[in-house]
Amino acid sequence: MRTAAPTAHTLPTRFLSPADVAELVGQKGLPVCLSEMAHAIEQDFLRWPDFDKTARVAAHSDVGVIELMPIADAHQYAFKYVNGHPGNGQHHLPTVMAFGVLADVATGTPLLVSELTLTTALRTAATSALAARTLARPGSRTMALIGNGAQSEFQALAFQHLVGITQLRVFDVDAAASAKLVRNLANTGLHITVCHSTAHAVQGADIVTTVTADKTNATILTADLLAPGMHINAVGGDCPGKTELHADVLTAARVFVEYEPQTRVEGDLQQMPADFCVTELWRVLSGQATGRQSEADITVFDSVGFALEDYSALRYLARVAEQLDLGTQLPLIPALANPRDLFALVKPTPLAAPTAPAGINTPELV
Amino acid sequence: MRTAAPTAHTLPTRFLSPADVAELVGQKGLPVCLSEMAHAIEQDFLRWPDFDKTARVAAHSDVGVIELMPIADAHQYAFKYVNGHPGNGQHHLPTVMAFGVLADVATGTPLLVSELTLTTALRTAATSALAARTLARPGSRTMALIGNGAQSEFQALAFQHLVGITQLRVFDVDAAASAKLVRNLANTGLHITVCHSTAHAVQGADIVTTVTADKTNATILTADLLAPGMHINAVGGDCPGKTELHADVLTAARVFVEYEPQTRVEGDLQQMPADFCVTELWRVLSGQATGRQSEADITVFDSVGFALEDYSALRYLARVAEQLDLGTQLPLIPALANPRDLFALVKPTPLAAPTAPAGINTPELV
Numbered sequence: 001m002r003t004a005a006p007t008a009h010t011l012p013t014r015f016l017s018p019a020d021v022a023e024l025v026g027q028k029g030l031p032v033c034l035s036e037m038a039h040a041i042e043q044d045f046l047r048w049p050d051f052d053k054t055a056r057v058a059a060h061s062d063v064g065v066i067e068l069m070p071i072a073d074a075h076q077y078a079f080k081y082v083n084g085h086p087g088n089g090q091h092h093l094p095t096v097m098a099f100g101v102l103a104d105v106a107t108g109t110p111l112l113v114s115e116l117t118l119t120t121a122l123r124t125a126a127t128s129a130l131a132a133r134t135l136a137r138p139g140s141r142t143m144a145l146i147g148n149g150a151q152s153e154f155q156a157l158a159f160q161h162l163v164g165i166t167q168l169r170v171f172d173v174d175a176a177a178s179a180k181l182v183r184n185l186a187n188t189g190l191h192i193t194v195c196h197s198t199a200h201a202v203q204g205a206d207i208v209t210t211v212t213a214d215k216t217n218a219t220i221l222t223a224d225l226l227a228p229g230m231h232i233n234a235v236g237g238d239c240p241g242k243t244e245l246h247a248d249v250l251t252a253a254r255v256f257v258e259y260e261p262q263t264r265v266e267g268d269l270q271q272m273p274a275d276f277c278v279t280e281l282w283r284v285l286s287g288q289a290t291g292r293q294s295e296a297d298i299t300v301f302d303s304v305g306f307a308l309e310d311y312s313a314l315r316y317l318a319r320v321a322e323q324l325d326l327g328t329q330l331p332l333i334p335a336l337a338n339p340r341d342l343f344a345l346v347k348p349t350p351l352a353a354p355t356a357p358a359g360i361n362t363p364e365l366v
Numbered sequence: 367m368r369t370a371a372p373t374a375h376t377l378p379t380r381f382l383s384p385a386d387v388a389e390l391v392g393q394k395g396l397p398v399c400l401s402e403m404a405h406a407i408e409q410d411f412l413r414w415p416d417f418d419k420t421a422r423v424a425a426h427s428d429v430g431v432i433e434l435m436p437i438a439d440a441h442q443y444a445f446k447y448v449n450g451h452p453g454n455g456q457h458h459l460p461t462v463m464a465f466g467v468l469a470d471v472a473t474g475t476p477l478l479v480s481e482l483t484l485t486t487a488l489r490t491a492a493t494s495a496l497a498a499r500t501l502a503r504p505g506s507r508t509m510a511l512i513g514n515g516a517q518s519e520f521q522a523l524a525f526q527h528l529v530g531i532t533q534l535r536v537f538d539v540d541a542a543a544s545a546k547l548v549r550n551l552a553n554t555g556l557h558i559t560v561c562h563s564t565a566h567a568v569q570g571a572d573i574v575t576t577v578t579a580d581k582t583n584a585t586i587l588t589a590d591l592l593a594p595g596m597h598i599n600a601v602g603g604d605c606p607g608k609t610e611l612h613a614d615v616l617t618a619a620r621v622f623v624e625y626e627p628q629t630r631v632e633g634d635l636q637q638m639p640a641d642f643c644v645t646e647l648w649r650v651l652s653g654q655a656t657g658r659q660s661e662a663d664i665t666v667f668d669s670v671g672f673a674l675e676d677y678s679a680l681r682y683l684a685r686v687a688e689q690l691d692l693g694t695q696l697p698l699i700p701a702l703a704n705p706r707d708l709f710a711l712v713k714p715t716p717l718a719a720p721t722a723p724a725g726i727n728t729p730e731l732v
């Protein structure tokens with residue numbers, strides 16, 4: 001780990017910038033990262049009861065939302081800061097920006113501070129692919145990808161490498177977004193068809209991924225577009241007042257969620273009555289509930305993004321960054337010779353207090 | 367603002383380390399910092415209804431707690447990460463470690479990431495002094511200071527400079543802590559008496575400050591130690607199962623709190639029935655409620671630390687750091703030429719994708 005700026009007298013908190021995470025992805029390869037991250041998420045979902053879970057804490061404004069997503073097991077604590085501002089494009093800013101922290105439960109020490117803007121796209125795609133591998137029909141090869149914004153390429157590659165998708169049918173209300181996706185995914189081996197509508201895109205699709213950003217109750221997908229056996233990966237309906245699926249789509253399907261109390265408030269599920277039946281994904285992964293029951297089932301993964309996925313991603317980044325010696329040291333927490341002597345940090349030096357015994361008034365830092 | 371490490375291609379988030387905040391305090395002077403921070407907190411308390419308030423989100427373990435404390439008005443959002451681990455001394459770590467973030471509500475952009483370990487001691491002392499200036503008897507000169515750990519010197523100096531305290535009567539179960547306090551406060555003009563018990567320390571005190579760290583229902587102060595007219599600044603009882611005052615002390619007093627829903631759970635107030643009457647400090651500051659009603663009133667400020675104080679402190683740090691050009695730039699959020707092209711961060715270079723048109727596949731970063 002390189003050492004930047006003044007780091008003496010502080011605890012060794014690792015910092016990963018977007019460039020550091022991009023370097024990590026570059027060294028490992030994006031498909032390997034997505035695969036290993038999906039594995040990490042699956043392993044943590046399999047020990048679901050170990051976690052102290054809470055729905056995220058959201059601060060809503062007219063133009064967006066800022067959220068904190070904490071979670072902990074007995075050993076490590078993680079949280080993510082993330083915003084969602086659909087109008088950020090006009091400020092030349094990403095719609096979603098994020099960073100997060102991994103900390104030691106035994107002492108509260110922050111171990112890692114990392115960018116999560118890029119990482120959120122990675123972990124969301126990895127989670128989507130993990131769910132689809134469990135819920136979609138085996139042999140699914142064609143995916144419709146509705147919404148071709150910041151997260152779309154990550155979804156495409158995760159489904160290519162983890163689920164076996166070879167054909168993409170893409171649509172965005174902004175044709176420039178689709179053109180960007182096509183440019184970015186050239187030379188990946190994916191066969192891409194740019195479509196002129198959602199209805200066009202879903203034709204023949206085994207899997208439909210919706211990843212749109214409007215903070216409205218949009219109806220991206222209606223029940224008449226469904227075909228038997230479809231798996232729907234609904235990523236963009238993720239906060240109150242922001243949905244993508246018509247209620248009839250949910251009624252027609254078996255619906256799977258990450259953390260039910262959160263999804264009831266934030267997911268497409270927010271449109272449904274409180275007793276509408278859903279199944280948490282971890283229960284399917286661990287064999288406690290069935291996923292798809294027949295070839296003809298329509299399955300929906302109503303994904304909103306759960307703190308556990310960020311916990312898994314942060315732990316993955318921490319482990320790989322250590323292996324690859326990436327990142328810098330962030331001087332975040334003071335290291336004091338006497339932890340009860342915080343005042344040492346601001347105490348005037350002996351020069352300013354000439355009558356004090358020499359040495360005693362010097363800040364004692366380790 | 368100095369620029370550390372690779373910062374190109376990221377938003378300009380300012381970072382303040384403990385050394386930066388210590389430098390800020392050194393340049394301004396600690397009394398000025400405490401006074402200006404108290405003023406900032408008072409100004410924000412006076413516009414209390416402007417804030418989207420929530421009780422903090424706590425993750426408890428057997429040995430401590432990790433908390434997130436978010437708050438926002440229409441313009442800025444702030445949160446603090448803070449732990450409380452009374453046994454951290456055995457690991458040579460501070461009991462309380464903290465950092466925080468100030469962000470722009472309109473876009474979600476993080477503007478400032480700052481250490482808050484040192485700053486929490488400053489803002490807590492500033493808040494305590496602000497409350498005492500409002501609630502203690504005018505002319506209060508003698509303060510008992512029970513608990514002589516990391517926060518004690520900051521409390522002492524805030525009460526000296528903002529309230530007019532000249533005499534300190536200090537006690538800690540660990541005599542070394544009191545000796546450290548005496549060394550640290552030499553040459554401040556405070557007259558300090560080291561006492562052998564809480565009962566000894568409170569003799570003749572106008573104000574009693576309790577700032578102990580044990581995560582237990584300790585009974586630091588009992589009703590028989592009260593004298594008419596006393597103001598009690600109860601700082602250390604700040605999470606479920608951690609109290610300092612006997613219930614009879616609260617019954618005998620008029621009790622003031624920061625944010626009632628949080629203090630009912632975390633403060634010494636947790637011992638009292640749900641209908642026990644308390645007054646929020648902002649209502650006294652704004653003239654909507656009376657504070658002390660007579661010379662003989664016993665007043666208690668049952669302080670647990672509220673997110674608004676950190677919001678005020680972070681805004682103060684941001685303003686002064688800009689004036690003094692302190693801190694470094696933290697490469698936290700990627701700045702993308704096309705905000706919808708997050709994939710540009712990880713896209714293989716044209717070299718790895720030789721058939722793509724030159725230039726188009728190059729990550730476009732600003």
